[in-house]
Amino acid sequence: MQVKFFLNNRPFIAEVSPNDFLLKTLRDHHVTSVKNGCNESSCGACTVLLDGHPVLSCSLLTVRVEGRHITTVEGISEDVKILSDLFSDEGADQCGFCNTGLALAVYALKRELKNPSDEEIKRYLVGNLCRCSGYQAQFKAIVRYVRNEQ
Numbered sequence: 001m002q003v004k005f006f007l008n009n010r011p012f013i014a015e016v017s018p019n020d021f022l023l024k025t026l027r028d029h030h031v032t033s034v035k036n037g038c039n040e041s042s043c044g045a046c047t048v049l050l051d052g053h054p055v056l057s058c059s060l061l062t063v064r065v066e067g068r069h070i071t072t073v074e075g076i077s078e079d080v081k082i083l084s085d086l087f088s089d090e091g092a093d094q095c096g097f098c099n100t101g102l103a104l105a106v107y108a109l110k111r112e113l114k115n116p117s118d119e120e121i122k123r124y125l126v127g128n129l130c131r132c133s134g135y136q137a138q139f140k141a142i143v144r145y146v147r148n149e150q
């Protein structure tokens with residue numbers, strides 16, 4: 001069956017089975033910036049934005065996104081550049097596997113929460129796990145991004 005949606009503001013048509021999840025669909029169509037970390041809704045690596053809000057693509061049926069807007073890091077490249085520079089500046093670069101999902105969650109956080117406290121930032125990002133960084137350097141970079149301290 002065909003599912004039509006918008007990927008980074010461009011019309012996208014995917015050939016899918018009714019029980020395919022969006023993570024599989026995107027990766028099958030060469031959108032490999034969306035990572036498969038756990039495939040069971042536990043790590044956040046597969047995060048994309050659905051109409052601007054973070055969702056786990058490994059647990060979202062592709063048929064559910066018919067007509068909706070999906071955003072991956074390719075759709076927020078200016079902010080990804082800013083975040084990458086801040087990560088580098090703070091020494092937060094490690095393997096990078098979690099970075100694309102985290103970048104999308106942080107992008108949404110900045111637009112949803114006005115002047116968030118450190119605790120609010122941590123709570124918002126609780127679903128995005130990182131096995132390498134220990135979070136501290138990442139967190140400093142994220143706080144600077146959210147507060148426009150570039």
Ligand code: FES
Nearest residue numbers: 038039043044058
């Ligand atoms: S791959 Fe989706 S939450 Fe881990």
Ligand code: FES
Nearest residue numbers: 096098130131132
């Ligand atoms: S940098 Fe390796 S999982 Fe986060």
